[in-house]
Amino acid sequence: MARQELLMLFVSIAVVLFGSVCGRIPNMLRGRPKGGMLGAPANPGNINLPPDMWFTQKLDHFNEADTRTWQQKYSLNDTFHTPGGPVFIMLGGEGPANAIWLVEGAWITYAAKFGAFCLQLEHRYYGKSHPTPDMSTKNLEYLSSEQALMDAAVFIQYVKMKFNLTDNKFVTFGGSYSGSLSGWFREKYPHLVDGAVATSAPVFAKVNFLEYLGVVRDSLGTTGSTCNQNIAVAIVKFSNMMAIPAKRGMLEKLFRLCDPIDHYNAPDVANLYSTLAGNFEGIVQYNKDNRAFEGAVDTKVTIDTLCEIMSNESLGCEVHRYAAVNSLLLDTYSQKCLDYKYSSMINDLKKTDWNSTAAEGGRQWMYQTCVEFGWYQSSDLSDQPFGQHFPLSFSVQQCADIFGSKFTKSFIQDSVEKTNTNYGGYGLKVTNVVFPNGSIDPWHKMGITKNLSSLAPAVFINGTAHCANMYPPSPNDSEQLVQARTFIMGQISDWIKK
Incomplete structure (x- = not known):
């Protein structure tokens, strides 16, 4: 080249x-x-996207004396929905909730197959969902995964009534941190959701992620031994130059x-x-x-x-x-x-x-x-x-x-340690959750790569990176990636059976 x-x-x-x-x-x-760990996809063909919608949410779910509220963003796509079909909810993570996900991605393929009603809920404090006047340290007190999970629980109750979905099966989706939320939601609120896809989900909290x-x-x-060797040599030479005043000027330029x-x-x-x-x-x-x-x-x-x-x-x-x-x-x-x-x-x-x-x-x-x-x-x-x-x-x-x-x-x-005690870390106890991860993705080290049980399987995809299975199929997809999406579809089918 x-x-x-x-x-x-x-x-x-x-x-x-x-x-x-x-x-x-x-x-x-x-x-x-x-932009967040789940990539912000492009809008193919500049298609019209679902508009932003708003839901009144409590600021602090764990203090009944605190009655303050705020407006949380969500959006929906009901074009695939058939009577009695499931409800799919993509949970937001550490970035804006991009509405392109309501018309693109593997979960939309699943929605078309199963006649699903699709919703996307933006995570508090990210995107346009601003619970407090600013992000002062004091105000960030209400930013936590636990508050976000309760946001989703309250939202589901709201959705059931507003859209007459009280008898439908619910499945959550998420990738990266929102994948963790998807799995944790099924763990914490199994009466509200029937299954969860937790893609590239780091579930074990650890201070030093070395x-x-x-x-x-x-x-x-994977490209051979010389790539890492050349980087290591570059770092050694860089460090040696840093120690010499005249050479530091060369590095600056x-x-x-x-x-x-x-x-x-x-x-x-x-x-x-x-x-x-x-x-x-x-x-x-x-x-x-x-x-x-x-x-x-x-x-x-x-x-x-x-x-x-x-x-x-x-x-x-x-x-x-x-x-x-x-x-x-x-x-x-x-x-x-x-x-x-x-x-x-x-x-x-x-x-x-x-x-x-x-x-x-x-x-x-x-x-x-x-x-x-x-x-x-x-x-x-x-x-x-x-x-x-x-x-x-x-x-x-x-x-x-x-x-x-x-x-x-x-x-x-x-x-x-509190986080791992709360959710279980690698040993979380869940059913009807699938955990896809890619071998190239560094975050798989904090995720589930071996089956927790027959009802909580892991899907470890060799050669793929962060959240790969969430994206639309491509002719260049490996056979393992194709099989992973098929397996996930089968899991969803089992969860939503009457």
């Missing part, structure tokens, strides 16, 4: 994964790309940094290493699956292409190739330089206004990781190519710097 063609391919993948939104908040923040980079390493390794490197500013240095690793994390997490559905310019960009860049000697030595990746991303966002300063990132994430860059979802997701889940993609795993330059302490410090001094490591650990 010619150098220019390779560069153009890389620009295409950057546009798809990260969009045109730019700012100081990293494109990958704790495993979450801007396995994440292990899967990134393994996924890059090579990586187009907005500010000079202060080698003694540990948070800045960690944030720089983490941001550059994030360029690779985002590509691995989503890889090649459903790229056309997500609006890609080129549907053939894969991990193979990324590793070809790292092995392309015409781009220079390994550290130059690492820098070329960064430059292409900067150009994609029309950014002149990389703002890697830790203080800049923290200041953005401390913004509380709904019109701020943080309101896209970065601040809210950061808060949820600090009070419920952890899932910090640290560099603490020794056998991975990105070095050990952004340890767990780096992520913990962000919680304290953004939300307050009480957010210590022990506070976060206690919160994570």
Whole structure:
């Protein structure tokens, strides 16, 4: 492949994964790309989408003395519905609820087959669903998975009465964090839902998610041994140059940094290493699956292409190739330089206004990781190519710097343990739930990849990435992915039988 063609391919993948939104908040923040972990699909043919609808929801479901309410967004598609047919509900996650999902995706294929009434419920604090006047730390007290699950429970009761669906079977759907919610909803409210699809669902909360980079390493390794080796060499050379004042100036130019490197500013240095690793994390997490559905310019960009860049000697030595990746991303966002300063990132994430860059979802997701889940993609795993330059302490410090001094490591650990006690972690007790995961996706390490029981099966799909089974079928789908969608359809059929 010619150098220019390779560069153009890389620009295409950057546009798809990260969009045109730019700012100081990293494109990958704790495993979450801007827009949310369930990709925002394109609108094929600019078709008309269902309008936003609104439902009056309680602010605090667990305090009867608090009577405050807010308006939660939902939308629906009843074009497939037949009398007595099931009700499908896609639960929102850590991003805006995109109405394109009501006309596209594997679940719409299922809806057409089973005559389902389809609804999508946006998660509180994300998208247009604003329960409080701002996102101050005090107001974020009402942002939790438990509140979101109760939102869904109250919403289902409302839907049953409003649309005369009291005798119909209900099935929830979700991908990534919303996949966790889908499975947990069936666990907590089995009287309200008859089955659940929990795609790419991390169900085990863990403070130090060091396995994440292990899967990134393994996924890059599917192209051969040189990709990880070249990244590791690039990191070593980068680190050696960082230690020499004259060489730091070279790095500043090579990586187009907005500010000079202060080698003694540990948070800045960690944030720089983490941001550059994030360029690779985002590509691995989503890889090649459903790229056309997500609006890609080129549907053939894969991990193979990324590793070809790292092995392309015409781009220079390994550290130059690492820098070329960064430059292409900067150009994609029309950014002149990389703002890697830790203080800049923290200041953005401390913004509380709904019109701020943080309101896209970065601040809210950061808060949820600090009070419920952890899932910090640290560099603490020794056998991975990105070095050990952004340890767990780096992520913990962000919680304290953004939300307050009480957010210590022990506070976060206690919160994570509470989450696992509440839901069960890997040992959650559920029936009528299916757990699809892809081997390329780093999040599968926090999910269910082996059957919990015959009534709670896992579907582990080799070669696929995050939420792949949720997207529309493609001629390029692997046989395992095709079989996974068929299996899920069979599970739904069993759940909704009278």
